[in-house]
Amino acid sequence: MSAQKDCEFLVKRARELVSDDPCAAKAWLITARTLYPADFNIQYEMYTIERNAERTASAGRLLYDMFINFPDQPVVWREISVITLLDVVGGLVPPTHEPVKTPEEQGKAKNKPRKGQNDLRLLxxxxxxxxxxxxxxxxxxxxxxxxxxxxxxxxxxxxxxxxxxxxxxxxxxxxxxxxxxxxxxxxxxxxxxxxxxxxxxxxxxxxxxxxxxxxxxxxxxxxxxxxxxxxxxxxxxxxxxxxxxxxxxxxxxxxxxxxxxxxxxxxxxxxxxxxxxxxx
Structure with a gap:
């Protein structure tokens, strides 16, 4: 069995156990991470379990480890973006009334950037x-x-x-x-x-x-x-x-x-x- 298949098996086994025996699932993933420290899927699965269980301290440490060790993974950046986004929203005070778009603003919304161009928005x-x-x-x-x-x-x-x-x-x-x-x-x-x-x-x-x-x-x-x-x-x-x-x-x-x-x-x-x- 190849290393990739080994990793997939260990992750699959942890997923099967997480609902009934989260401690056993965690043990499988710790073992998997020890054997294959460079495998992203194992570490992401560990993070997902901790995140879904609302264990924020351990989830935060795992997310930081992924950020350091796997900076090129889009999933890591998406996770960071959503958490940051929700934190930003949490710090806002909602407007007391609905903003009304002027015809000029509505026209601007329809003008999408051309393909290949970056879209920089200043708010x-x-x-x-x-x-x-x-x-x-x-x-x-x-x-x-x-x-x-x-x-x-x-x-x-x-x-x-x-x-x-x-x-x-x-x-x-x-x-x-x-x-x-x-x-x-x-x-x-x-x-x-x-x-x-x-x-x-x-x-x-x-x-x-x-x-x-x-x-x-x-x-x-x-x-x-x-x-x-x-x-x-x-x-x-x-x-x-x-x-x-x-x-x-x-x-x-x-x-x-x-x-x-x-x-x-x-x-x-x-x-x-x-x-x-x-x-x-």
């Missing part, structure tokens, strides 16, 4: 300017991951939340996300009612629950799986859950006037760990 050091730019960068981190053949409801939910900022320009991507949900025939994102306040999006998701919309199974309420078991009656008709969903939608419509940047700022602050864990 005022204000929350009004920096927060939207950070949201765009965060959206870019999830965009390519979401629109693939693999299923990732959590990242797809993050994309739906972030697409609100670029509305209605982001409507085509939102419809693409809806198509994926329809193909899956189900969608689970329990933070939906915390952060989605766009009336057009709410209408589309409400439509998915109707017979005309395909009766898509949407789990958008916290602990909805438990609620389904609680409300299921003799013939399996989840009347209580349908009523909960309807009431939640009605309450959400009343929030459509909220300051969107404030909502998205809370999303970045409250879900920071989950956002980082959602990265591949």
């Amino acid at each position: 005022p050091c204000t929350s009004k300017a920096i927060l939207p730019f950070c949201l765009q960068l965060m959206f870019a981190c999830f965009k390519l991951r979401v629109f693939t053949d693999s299923r990732d409801d959590l990242s797809l939910g993050h994309v739906v939340v972030l697409l609100q900022h670029d509305w209605p320009q982001g409507e085509s991507l939102f419809l693409k996300a809806l198509d994926k949900i329809i193909q899956q025939a189900s969608f689970q994102y329990e933070n939906f009612f915390n952060y989605v306040t766009n009336i057009d999006m709410l209408e589309e998701f409400a439509y998915l629950r109707t017979p005309e919309g395909g009766r898509i199974q949407l789990e958008l309420l916290p602990n909805q799986g438990i609620l389904i078991k609680h409300h299921t009656v003799t013939r399996g008709i989840t009347k209580g859950v349908k009523e909960d969903f309807r009431l939640a939608m009605e309450r959400q419509v009343s929030r459509c006037g909220e300051n969107l940047l404030g909502v998205l700022h809370r999303f970045c602050l409250n879900e920071k760990i989950m956002i980082i864990q959602s990265l591949p």
